[in-house]
Every structure is written in structure tokens, then in C-alpha cells.
Amino acid sequence: MAYLDLSALQKSFGANQVVKSFDLGVAKGEFVSLLGPSGCGKTTVLRMVAGFETPTHGAIKIDGQDVTHLRPNQRNIGMVFQAYALFPNLTVAQNVGFGLKIAGVSAKEIIARVAEMLALIGLPEMGARYPFQLSGGQQQRVALARALAPRPRVLLLDEPLSALDAKIRVSLRAEIRDIQRKLGITTIFVTHDQEEALSMSDRVVVMNGGRAEQVGAPFEIYNHPKTRFVAQFVGTLNTLDAIVTNPAGGEVTVQGQPLRLPQAISAQAGATVGLALRPEVVHLEADADQISRGDFALPARIAAVQFLGAVIRVKAETAAGAISLDLFNRPDAPPPPLGAEVALRFRGQDVIVLA
Amino acid sequence: MKRILSWAAIAVGVVYFFLPLVGMLEFSLKMRRGEYSLDAYRSVMGDPQFQATFGYSVVMACLTIVFGVLVVVPTVFWVRLKLPRLRPFMEFITLLPLVIPPIVIVFGYIRLFNTSSWLPLTGTTLGTDFLLMCGYAVLALPYMYRAVDTGLAAIDLRTLTEAAQSLGAGWITVLAKVILPNVLVAVLSGAFLTFAIVIGEYVFAALLDRPAFGPYLVWAGGNKAYEPAALAVMTFALTWACMMLIQLATKFSKHTRMPR
Ligand SMILES: Nc1ncnc2c1ncn2[C@@H]1O[C@H](COP(=O)(O)OP(=O)(O)O)[C@@H](O)[C@H]1O
Numbered sequence: 001m002a003y004l005d006l007s008a009l010q011k012s013f014g015a016n017q018v019v020k021s022f023d024l025g026v027a028k029g030e031f032v033s034l035l036g037p038s039g040c041g042k043t044t045v046l047r048m049v050a051g052f053e054t055p056t057h058g059a060i061k062i063d064g065q066d067v068t069h070l071r072p073n074q075r076n077i078g079m080v081f082q083a084y085a086l087f088p089n090l091t092v093a094q095n096v097g098f099g100l101k102i103a104g105v106s107a108k109e110i111i112a113r114v115a116e117m118l119a120l121i122g123l124p125e126m127g128a129r130y131p132f133q134l135s136g137g138q139q140q141r142v143a144l145a146r147a148l149a150p151r152p153r154v155l156l157l158d159e160p161l162s163a164l165d166a167k168i169r170v171s172l173r174a175e176i177r178d179i180q181r182k183l184g185i186t187t188i189f190v191t192h193d194q195e196e197a198l199s200m201s202d203r204v205v206v207m208n209g210g211r212a213e214q215v216g217a218p219f220e221i222y223n224h225p226k227t228r229f230v231a232q233f234v235g236t237l238n239t240l241d242a243i244v245t246n247p248a249g250g251e252v253t254v255q256g257q258p259l260r261l262p263q264a265i266s267a268q269a270g271a272t273v274g275l276a277l278r279p280e281v282v283h284l285e286a287d288a289d290q291i292s293r294g295d296f297a298l299p300a301r302i303a304a305v306q307f308l309g310a311v312i313r314v315k316a317e318t319a320a321g322a323i324s325l326d327l328f329n330r331p332d333a334p335p336p337p338l339g340a341e342v343a344l345r346f347r348g349q350d351v352i353v354l355a
Numbered sequence: 356m357k358r359i360l361s362w363a364a365i366a367v368g369v370v371y372f373f374l375p376l377v378g379m380l381e382f383s384l385k386m387r388r389g390e391y392s393l394d395a396y397r398s399v400m401g402d403p404q405f406q407a408t409f410g411y412s413v414v415m416a417c418l419t420i421v422f423g424v425l426v427v428v429p430t431v432f433w434v435r436l437k438l439p440r441l442r443p444f445m446e447f448i449t450l451l452p453l454v455i456p457p458i459v460i461v462f463g464y465i466r467l468f469n470t471s472s473w474l475p476l477t478g479t480t481l482g483t484d485f486l487l488m489c490g491y492a493v494l495a496l497p498y499m500y501r502a503v504d505t506g507l508a509a510i511d512l513r514t515l516t517e518a519a520q521s522l523g524a525g526w527i528t529v530l531a532k533v534i535l536p537n538v539l540v541a542v543l544s545g546a547f548l549t550f551a552i553v554i555g556e557y558v559f560a561a562l563l564d565r566p567a568f569g570p571y572l573v574w575a576g577g578n579k580a581y582e583p584a585a586l587a588v589m590t591f592a593l594t595w596a597c598m599m600l601i602q603l604a605t606k607f608s609k610h611t612r613m614p615r
């Protein structure tokens with residue numbers, strides 16, 4: 001059985017059912033993200049785990065213990081909030097030691113533990129400061145240390161990086177993940193930022209409308225989305241219409257050209273299905289003459305070029321609609337000029353069939 | 356022209372406000388014939404009745420402050436956290452003491468708690484003192500409520516509470532360690548206002564027949580010549596000191612307020 005076990009969780013506010021039968025098992029030491037658009041119920045799930053909301057239905061177990069109706073202060077769960085929520089009247093050290101003091105830990109041990117935590121978050125000299133004297137990133141690290149100091153069983157983070165500048169946000173991702181690994185603490189991380197979820201997590205739960213649409217490793221979620229929603233919410237996506245010619249053999253035509261998909265299609269011959277392509281699996285052939293007959297290639301015209309540094313994002317117009325693709329930057333290969341006639345190529349096995 | 360007019364308005368205001376004060380101050384210094392002296396003040400200070408009533412009122416003010424804080428802070432906290440829909444109702448309730456004359460309130464008390472009632476508070480001195488303190492707390496409620504409410508509005512009440520709870524704090528700890536310290540300035544300004552109100556209060560104390568400072572002031576006004584002026588000056592000074600302490604507390608707190 002999973003260390004943290006959520007089974008058939010439901011939550012309604014009045015007539016509004018916000019969480020609809022949510023199941024999740026988190027292994028000890030695992031880092032799981034809840035990813036989904038605003039309002040899909042991520043925070044509500046987290047607050048039920050923390051004990052701030054009581055589930056309408058279902059159960060929450062930690063290490064085999066049913067905590068569904070335990071009060072928040074009896075669950076031994078660490079929580080980090082988007083708004084930092086440091087106690088403004090206490091110093092950094094007092095903030096970090098708050099939970100230990102309540103737990104009745106001796107003053108000597110508190111001092112040692114606080115020093116250890118401040119070293120862990122890389123702010124060993126800041127113990128005497130007040131929260132208002134710290135930057136946002138520092139405050140959030142202190143909030144993390146405060147949550148971790150009493151050695152909670154589970155760590156919950158609700159969009160902890162959303163209030164921070166882009167640069168700090170990215171560096172804190174790695175730092176949080178690092179600390180989590182070091183301590184081996186079971187963690188649920190809530191975010192609406194897919195990059196955050198993919199880059200930090202052991203597993204990602206993609207949520208939509210109060211349900212988990214798909215649970216899996218980031219690689220799995222990104223490359224093999226099970227539903228149209230997951231495919232569209234995670235990552236950038238190009239969509240094309242295709243006509244099924246041989247459902248069992250996974251054969252379709254796109255703009256009259258045959259394409260073979262890696263798996264059988266659950267649609268009738270002659271039906272139209274949606275295909276999805278990640279920008280990085282589409283290749284650009286600058287010289288249309290290079291393409292030999294019989295190869296799959298869509299004629300296209302360059303409509304926009306966005307130089308992002310390591311990556312160049314190109315938008316090309318085809319008869320099947322606009323397609324975005326990513327090229328790696330190479331000093332010897334300047335991006336194609338606007339209006340250039342090119343061909344787009346991709347392999348049938350890189351295509352995601354949208355259900 | 357406009358400037359002159361506004362200066363004139365200010366001058367009139369200042370004269371209107373300060374002239375009686377200056378007159379009173381001057382009069383209070385004239386007890387000794389032909390020269391200014393502090394005799395009136397000395398006489399007041401030496402009066403055992405002054406000492407007794409003033410001491411009584413100071414003690415009552417402190418008790419009222421403690422009682423008010425213990426009632427108002429948890430109530431406002433709970434309403435803001437769990438029952439925000441009740442806030443307009445709270446606003447209304449806490450305004451009532453400004454609308455209902457104290458004489459009505461105290462007659463209500465006497466009717467409710469007289470010796471032949473179900474809770475005969477007026478039967479004992481201690482009970483009457485308790486009733487008086489409750490009355491004072493009601494009089495101070497509009498100010499205390501608003502001060503605390505403003506203080507709580509300035510902090511992220513819900514998240515701070517939840518952060519403390521997730522760290523193991525129960526409700527008492529949340530209130531004592533997280534909420535109260537962060538609204539201390541607001542509570543202090545409410546406390547000084549309460550103090551100023553209680554020290555000068557007459558109706559409650561007189562009708563409940565307790566030896567408070569207010570009734571003493573009135574008695575002195577009718578029976579002495581120079582001392583009432585001295586007393587008035589002293590009361591004024593005390594009230595102003597309270598106001599200054601509020602300002603000071605607000606200023607002093609600036610460096611713990613966080614710019615977000
Ligand atoms: N205390 C509450 N009372 C009523 N509705 C709520 C409450 N908390 C959340 N909701 C509603 O539940 C839905 C999901 O909210 P939330 O879990 O915060 O979403 P997310 O964190 O994914 O953005 C929203 O539509 C929100 O309005």
C-alpha cells in the first residue's frame with residue numbers, strides 16, 4: 001500500500017462538486033505533482049490532505065493510519081503556501097523553530113535544528129532577520145525550512161513558486177527538488193505550470209474538472225498523453241486532421257499522403273481523426289527538391305520565426321493548417337527567411353492520436 | 356484670497372478650541388490670591404477621595420481592556436475566518452453603543468441583574484463591579500471592534516492561521532502566538548481609547564453607585580472652586596497622553612510591517 005493513500009476523494013461546496021472521485025497513491029519519498037488549469041480542484045485536494053477541508057466522501061491514509069477526520073494540527077504534515085505566510089512578528093529563526101517549539105522540543109535542540117535547516121536552504125546567516133527584510137525567493141525558502149523543521153510525514157506545496165520572478169522560479173525548482181531528495185520526504189506539489197511539473201516530479205497527475213485525467217512519469221505524460229485534454233494541456237501541440245484508411249493497421253492519409261501510425265486506430269475507415277505533433281518531432285526541409293517521391297512531406301511556407309536562443313521556434317503554414325516546429329540553434333545554420341517555401345516531415349511513430 | 360480665508364478658518368478653530376482650555380488652565384493656577392501657583396493641583400492630589408476614585412477607575416480601565424481584548428479579538432478572528440457573511444451584522448451590533456444612550460443601557464442592566472432577578476449581580480460589590488466592567492466594555496466596543504478589525508484586515512489571516520495549524524498549533528496557540536502579536540498595535544490603540552473612555556465615564560458609575568473618577572469629578576465640580584479646573588486640565592492631559600501613545604505605538608510598529 002502506498003505511503004500516502006487518497007481513495008475516492010470527493011468534495012462539494014454546496015451543489016458545486018469540485019473534486020470528483022480522486023484516487024492517488026504516493027510512495028514514500030516520492031515527488032508527485034498535481035498539474036491542471038486554474039479551478040480544477042488541485043488546491044482543494046491538497047487542503048483535504050492537510051486537513052483544512054473535510055472530504056465529502058472518501059478517505060486519506062498516511063502510513064496506514066486513517067487521517068481523514070484528524071485535525072490539521074494533529075497530522076504532522078508540512079505545508080508551503082503561495083503567499084509564503086511567514087509570521088511577520090517572528091525572526092527567520094523563530095519562524096523555522098515555530099513547529100518545534102509547539103512540539104515541545106528543548107531550546108537547545110531547536111537551535112541546532114534551526115541552524116541545520118537554515119544551512120539546508122542556503123541562508124545560514126539570516127536567522128536574526130525579519131521576513132520583511134528578505135526577498136520573495138528567500139522568504140519562500142524560509143517557509144520551506146519552517147515546514148520541514150518538525151520532520152513532517154508529508155510535505156505539501158501549493159504553487160510555491162507562482163509569486164516569484166521567472167529567474168528565481170527556475171532556480172528554486174532545482175533547489176526544492178534537491179532538498180526533497182536529500183530528506184527523502186514524500187511530497188505533493190501543486191502547480192498550473194507544466195514545465196514545473198514535468199521538470200521536478202517523479203510522477204505527474206494531470207487534473208481536469210476535479211478528476212485525475214492521467215497519472216504517470218513526466219516522460220510518459222508528455223509523449224503518451226491518454227486524452228485530448230492531457231495532450232493539449234501539457235506542452236505545445238500541433239493538430240492535424242487525418243482520414244483513416246486502415247484502422248487495424250494504423251494507416252491514415254494527411255492531405256492525400258499516406259502515413260502509418262504506430263498503433264491501431266479505434267475508428268472506422270473513412271472517418272476523420274485528430275493527430276497531434278510536438279514541435280520538436282517536425283523536421284524542416286529547406287530544399288523541397290531534396291524530397292524523394294513516396295516520402296511523407298507537407299509543403300509549407302514560413303510564416304513566423306522566433307529566435308529563443310538554444311531553440312528557434314518556426315511557424316509554418318500548410319494546407320492542413322499552421323504548424324509550429326522547433327529547430328536547435330546552430331551557428332552555421334541561420335533560420336529560414338519569412339515566406340520561404342519548405343517541406344515539413346515527421347514520422348508516423350511520433351504522432352499522437354487524439355481520442 | 357483663498358489662502359487667507361483658509362488660514363482665517365484655522366485661526367477661528369484654534370481659538371474656539373484652545374481659548375477655553377487656556378482659560379481653564381489659567382483659572383486652575385489662580386488659587387493663591389495675586390499669583391500663579393499649583394495649589395489647586397496640590398489640593399486635588401492630596402485629596403484621599405481623588406486618590407481612591409482615580410485608582411478605582413484606573414483598575415477598572417485595565418480590567419475592561421483585558422476583558423475587551425479577550426472578547427473582541429477571538430470574536431473578530433472567528434468571524435473573519437469562518438463567518439465572513441456576519442461582518443455587516445457585526446458592524447451594526449458594535450455601532451449600537453454609540454446610538455443607544457448609556458442611561459438606557461444601564462437601566463436595562465439594573466432591570467436585568469437586580470437583586471430579585473435570576474442573576475442578582477447588583478446584590479454584591481464584586482457583582483456590581485463586574486457589571487460596571489461589562490458596561491464599560493460595551494461603551495468601548497465600537498472603538499475596540501474597529502481597531503481590531505482593521506488590524507486583522509492588514510494580515511493574511513487565513514494563510515497565517517493555516518500555516519500555524521499545519522505546524523501543530525491549536526486555536527489557543529494560533530490566537531496567542533500568531534494573531535495577537537500581529538494585531539498588537541491595533542489592540543493597543545483600542546486599549547488607549549478604552550482607557551480614556553473609562554476614566555471619564557459618569558453615567559454607569561453613578562447609577563451603579565460605584566466610587567469611580569467620573570462621579571468624583573462631578574461632585575468636585577459642584578463643591579469646590581479651583582480644583583475642578585485643575586481636574587479638568589489633568590483629565591485632558593491624560594486623554595491626550597493616551598492619544599499620543601496610540602500615535603507612538605503606530606509609529607513604533609512601522610519596522611515590523613512588511614512591504615509586500
Ligand atoms: N471554500 C470554498 N467554497 C466554495 N467554493 C470553493 C471553495 N474553495 C474552492 N472552491 C471552488 O472550487 C473550485 C476549485 O478550486 P481550487 O481547488 O482552488 O482550484 P485550483 O487550485 O486547481 O485552482 C473553484 O471553482 C473554486 O471556486
Ligand SMILES: [Mg+2]
Binds near residue numbers: 159
Ligand atoms: Mg490553487
